[in-house]
Amino acid sequence: MQTPIPDYLDELLDSLRGDTSGARAGYIPELANANPDLFAMAVTTATGSTYAAGDAQAEFSIQSISKPFAYAAAIMDRGLPTVLASIGVEPSGEAFNELSLEPGTNRPRNPMINAGAITAHGLLVGPDADPEARVDRALRLFSQLAGRQLRVDENVCVSELETADHNLAMAHMLRSYGILADDPHEVVTGYTRQCSILVTVTDLSMMAATLANGGVQPRTRERIMDPATARQVMSVMAVAGMYDGAGDWLTRVGIPAKSGVAGGLVGVLPDQVGIGAFSPRLDEHGNSQRAKRAFERLSSDMGMHLFAPSHGRLDVVGVQREGTREVFSLQGNVQFTAAAELLDLMAESTATGQVHVDISRVYSFTDVARRMTLEGLRRLRLDGRRVFLDDPLQALADPDLGDGTYPETP
Numbered sequence: 001m002q003t004p005i006p007d008y009l010d011e012l013l014d015s016l017r018g019d020t021s022g023a024r025a026g027y028i029p030e031l032a033n034a035n036p037d038l039f040a041m042a043v044t045t046a047t048g049s050t051y052a053a054g055d056a057q058a059e060f061s062i063q064s065i066s067k068p069f070a071y072a073a074a075i076m077d078r079g080l081p082t083v084l085a086s087i088g089v090e091p092s093g094e095a096f097n098e099l100s101l102e103p104g105t106n107r108p109r110n111p112m113i114n115a116g117a118i119t120a121h122g123l124l125v126g127p128d129a130d131p132e133a134r135v136d137r138a139l140r141l142f143s144q145l146a147g148r149q150l151r152v153d154e155n156v157c158v159s160e161l162e163t164a165d166h167n168l169a170m171a172h173m174l175r176s177y178g179i180l181a182d183d184p185h186e187v188v189t190g191y192t193r194q195c196s197i198l199v200t201v202t203d204l205s206m207m208a209a210t211l212a213n214g215g216v217q218p219r220t221r222e223r224i225m226d227p228a229t230a231r232q233v234m235s236v237m238a239v240a241g242m243y244d245g246a247g248d249w250l251t252r253v254g255i256p257a258k259s260g261v262a263g264g265l266v267g268v269l270p271d272q273v274g275i276g277a278f279s280p281r282l283d284e285h286g287n288s289q290r291a292k293r294a295f296e297r298l299s300s301d302m303g304m305h306l307f308a309p310s311h312g313r314l315d316v317v318g319v320q321r322e323g324t325r326e327v328f329s330l331q332g333n334v335q336f337t338a339a340a341e342l343l344d345l346m347a348e349s350t351a352t353g354q355v356h357v358d359i360s361r362v363y364s365f366t367d368v369a370r371r372m373t374l375e376g377l378r379r380l381r382l383d384g385r386r387v388f389l390d391d392p393l394q395a396l397a398d399p400d401l402g403d404g405t406y407p408e409t410p
């Protein structure tokens with residue numbers, strides 16, 4: 001059998017392709033030339049499975065999505081107290097390119113607006129760092145998080161620097177207030193290079209899944225940051241990632257997220273998944289219109305919301321061979337992540353004998369996990385296998401396989 005998740009993502013993208021509203025970012029000439037029809041999405045689970053759909057190979061500049069990850073690097077390099085002394089953690093309620101300084105301290109309100117992100121870039125590595133070293137630091141960290149070597153798109157960088165007066169003006173203001181220590185031109189150049197790093201939706205999903213895991217890259221299993229740093233970054237994304245629409249986004253969609261003007265959108269659900277989406281046309285807030293809608297659908301279809309009940313990883317999956325039978329077992333409160341793992345294990349199976357799904361130690365299924373589990377059983381039966389369900393606690397009430405038939409009881 002094949003896991004149905006890529007089909008689901010394909011269908012999700014297809015349902016939104018007709019939305020051609022919005023416009024490419026106009027203020028960076030190179031972005032105004034992007035192919036507006038590109039559309040892609042990828043989901044990486046905390047256990048390291050990636051599902052991608054659409055133009056998943058397309059590379060685009062990371063832009064403002066670099067901000068949460070550069071903030072993480074600044075915390076790792078300088079310590080949280082030093083970073084907090086220069087950049088706040090309050091929502092600004094304003095657009096990404098507003099100065100939004102806190103009265104009294106003159107700190108930028110948060111690291112997700114440009115003023116805060118320029119300040120965070122200036123903190124990288126250490127005091128008096130070489131401008132080149134700061135960009136290398138960002139590039140190295142982003143590559144580790146993505147699990148592959150990334151690179152800077154020089155054309156995008158040059159193109160943005162030609163029109164960077166607004167960011168330069170902000171950097172000069174920050175320097176005049178003593179928030180920025182270094183030369184404003186050098187810091188804005190470095191920040192712009194950081195924004196020009198090329199990524200795919202799969203890279204973004206992997207970077208976010210590392211945050212979801214509390215700092216462990218799900219594929220390489222490398223610890224890249226400590227859990228407290230990952231928590232700080234996810235919290236700030238929840239508070240300020242969507243700028244002036246942050247509250248509406250958090251309540252409705254519930255996936256802490258960060259957008260970029262090239263059309264990327266990254267999202268994270270702790271313990272569960274990292275999500276990347278991309279399409280170049282932007283809404284009036286500078287967020288990708290289709291990527292935003294793709295997240296909205298994922299959230300409602302998959303029950304993925306930060307404050308949905310039992311969002312912790314309280315589930316375990318396993319598979320065992322017993323003679324010619326294969327036993328898949330689940331434990332705990334089963335939600336999307338465990339069900340996806342179960343479907344992967346089922347998809348990898350090359351056995352031909354009986355299939356047993358043992359859920360005698362499952363406390364509950366989320367609605368989507370229930371549907372995914374039954375769909376796996378249905379597909380295995382279509383493959384010609386006899387399927388059994390061991391469910392003494394009735395965790396899967398009415399396990400109809402979708403055609404009025406039921407798995408056998410052992």
Ligand code: GLN
Nearest residue numbers: 063064096114195260261
């Ligand atoms: N490099 C862009 C800027 O500084 C990033 C903005 C964004 O993606 N929202 O304007």
